[in-house]
Amino acid sequence: MDSVDLLIVGAGALGLACAARLASPARSCLIVEAERLIGSHTSSRNSEVIHAGLYYPPGSLKAELCLEGRERLYAWCRERQVPFARLGKLLVAVEDAERDALERLAGNAQRCGVRDLQALDGTRLRALEPAVRGVAALLSPSTGILDSHAYLQSLLAAAERRGAQLALDSRVERLRHDGRDWIVEGRSGGEAFALRAHCVINAAGPFAQQLAAAIEGLANALVPRLHLCQGRYYSYAGRSPFAHLIYPMPEAHTAGLGIHATLDLGGQLRFGPDVRYLEQIDYQVDGRLAEHFAQAVRRYFPALDATRLAPGYSGIRPKLSGPGEPAADFLIQTSAAHGLPGLVNLFGIESPGLTASLAIAERVAAAL
Ligand SMILES: Cc1cc2nc3c(=O)[nH]c(=O)nc-3n(C[C@H](O)[C@H](O)[C@H](O)COP(=O)(O)OP(=O)(O)OC[C@H]3O[C@@H](n4cnc5c(N)ncnc54)[C@H](O)[C@@H]3O)c2cc1C
Numbered sequence: 001m002d003s004v005d006l007l008i009v010g011a012g013a014l015g016l017a018c019a020a021r022l023a024s025p026a027r028s029c030l031i032v033e034a035e036r037l038i039g040s041h042t043s044s045r046n047s048e049v050i051h052a053g054l055y056y057p058p059g060s061l062k063a064e065l066c067l068e069g070r071e072r073l074y075a076w077c078r079e080r081q082v083p084f085a086r087l088g089k090l091l092v093a094v095e096d097a098e099r100d101a102l103e104r105l106a107g108n109a110q111r112c113g114v115r116d117l118q119a120l121d122g123t124r125l126r127a128l129e130p131a132v133r134g135v136a137a138l139l140s141p142s143t144g145i146l147d148s149h150a151y152l153q154s155l156l157a158a159a160e161r162r163g164a165q166l167a168l169d170s171r172v173e174r175l176r177h178d179g180r181d182w183i184v185e186g187r188s189g190g191e192a193f194a195l196r197a198h199c200v201i202n203a204a205g206p207f208a209q210q211l212a213a214a215i216e217g218l219a220n221a222l223v224p225r226l227h228l229c230q231g232r233y234y235s236y237a238g239r240s241p242f243a244h245l246i247y248p249m250p251e252a253h254t255a256g257l258g259i260h261a262t263l264d265l266g267g268q269l270r271f272g273p274d275v276r277y278l279e280q281i282d283y284q285v286d287g288r289l290a291e292h293f294a295q296a297v298r299r300y301f302p303a304l305d306a307t308r309l310a311p312g313y314s315g316i317r318p319k320l321s322g323p324g325e326p327a328a329d330f331l332i333q334t335s336a337a338h339g340l341p342g343l344v345n346l347f348g349i350e351s352p353g354l355t356a357s358l359a360i361a362e363r364v365a366a367a368l
Contacts, residue, residue: 004030006368007184007197009172009211011035012043013354014346015203016152017361019159022368029164030197032186034171034207039152042205043354045283045315047233047262047273050074050084050144051352054091055250055257058111061330066352067113069359070142076358077146080154083265089143089245090125092134094299099136101249106138116141131241133302143245147265148354175200176216177340199342199368206281206318208347215343222338224331224347227319231256231273232285233312234293240269241301248300251275259296270312271297277323278316285311320348332360334367344368 006022008015011033023029035041050073053066077084093102109117118139120128125137156166170188177183181196204211209226212218240263248258256275263269271293294306320328331347338345344364353360 001194001196003181003196004028006199006201007032007182008201008203010203010205011038011166012041012203012205013039013152013155013357014205014349014360015201016155016159017357018201018203018364019164020155020162021361021365023159023162023164025163029159031159031164031166032170032172033166033168036169038156038166039149042315042318043148043152045313046148046351046354048145048148048264049245049262050146051355052089052114052140052143053112053352054105054109054114054140056112058108061332062352062356063112065330065356065359065363069352069356072358073146073355074144076154077151082146082150082154084144084146085265086142086144087244087263089140089247090129090132091138091140091247092125092132092300093136094134094248096135098249102136102138129242129244129246131301131303132246133300145263145265172211174214182342201364202343202345205349206316208318208345212345217340218338222333224320227322228278228281229317229319230276230278230282230314231317232276232289232314233270233272234290234309235312236269236271237308237310240267241303242269246300259293261297261301271309272312273315281316283314283316285314287311317350318348319350330360332363332367342368
């Protein structure tokens with residue numbers, strides 16, 4: 001039976017970041033990916049925003065790893081020629097009634113260690129973004145965007161330079177520990193395979209719970225319930241009226257960030273994501289949502305031309321909290337929690353997972 005030191009299940013941002021961090025000539029590493037392309041799920045279906053870390057509870061993994069990951073990610077992009085732009089983000093209070101919420105967010109960001117936020121009044125907001133309606137705003141200069149596909153390719157290239165191998169179209173179906181190694185079984189290109197791995201990282205994103213259920217000896221009670229939460233985008237044709245990313249106040253009733261405006265590096269403007277809990281993965285975007293999106297966006301962009309909206313794409317947040325529940329943190333589950341040797345499960349890596357990916361990889365490396 002073939003054997004590797006480290007098996008990583010999933011070639012999204014997290015699996016690839018772990019491979020780039022942990023592969024070395026002294027540690028053989030195999031990345032196993034069920035799809036035919038890397039990043040086929042969450043990592044290619046997001047806003048591509050490098051988050052500054054404003055919203056998360058101080059002291060949470062999301063808060064800490066977002067800040068650390070953001071700095072690591074900017075440095076990575078600079079060093080590896082991954083396209084990125086530090087565009088800055090405006091968090092807008094549209095009405096006086098939202099000023100308190102804006103102040104609370106500024107306080108939360110400060111407690112999380114974000115020190116560069118600038119408070120703007122309505123006049124300064126209009127000077128920066130004439131098309132945006134608002135009475136006050138926070139400018140976050142350290143929020144940016146990146147080319148997520150180029151980022152994934154750069155992670156893979158770094159991992160491969162350090163000797164990692166990637167097996168596409170290969171699904172891990174079962175894992176058990178024989179006292180020395182993990183015995184890993186699955187199917188590759190339709191053929192059954194089995195191999196030995198000393199350590200295993202479950203970086204299967206929205207399938208992490210499914211994989212965890214196939215790990216012999218992992219107590220069911222330790223597998224957190226998965227809540228699939230779709231986020232849909234509508235694109236906006238033509239030139240963007242904004243130079244920054246524009247965010248309304250977060251929505252208390254959905255625990256979402258509100259339907260915001262983000263740009264990609266080509267200057268394409270998109271609105272979203274919204275919040276929709278699902279029973280199973282479904283990436284379709286209903287073509288009848290233009291008015292729903294237009295209503296949300298017109299609050300802060302009154303000149304919106306709804307005829308320029310078109311259904312875009314969607315992604316699925318692998319949440320650990322359900323509708324109405326307080327937002328759950330990332331869960332990096334190590335031997336200390338489950339007692340099984342050399343196994344790390346990554347659960348609930350929703351936003352800001354892309355931003356935090358390099359920092360999460362550091363935590364995983366420390367745990368292994
Ligand atoms: C709508 C939306 C917007 C977001 N916006 C942002 C943002 O702007 N900024 C930010 O920082 N974060 C954002 N995120 C979060 C970010 O996209 C994710 O945290 C990150 O991409 C998660 O990566 P991953 O590697 O854990 O999962 P994935 O990218 O889903 O990768 C998991 C991989 O595992 C593979 N796999 C699953 N099971 C198996 C198996 N049994 N065998 C082999 N392979 C398997 C899958 O095929 C998949 O390729 C957003 C997420 C969503 C949904």
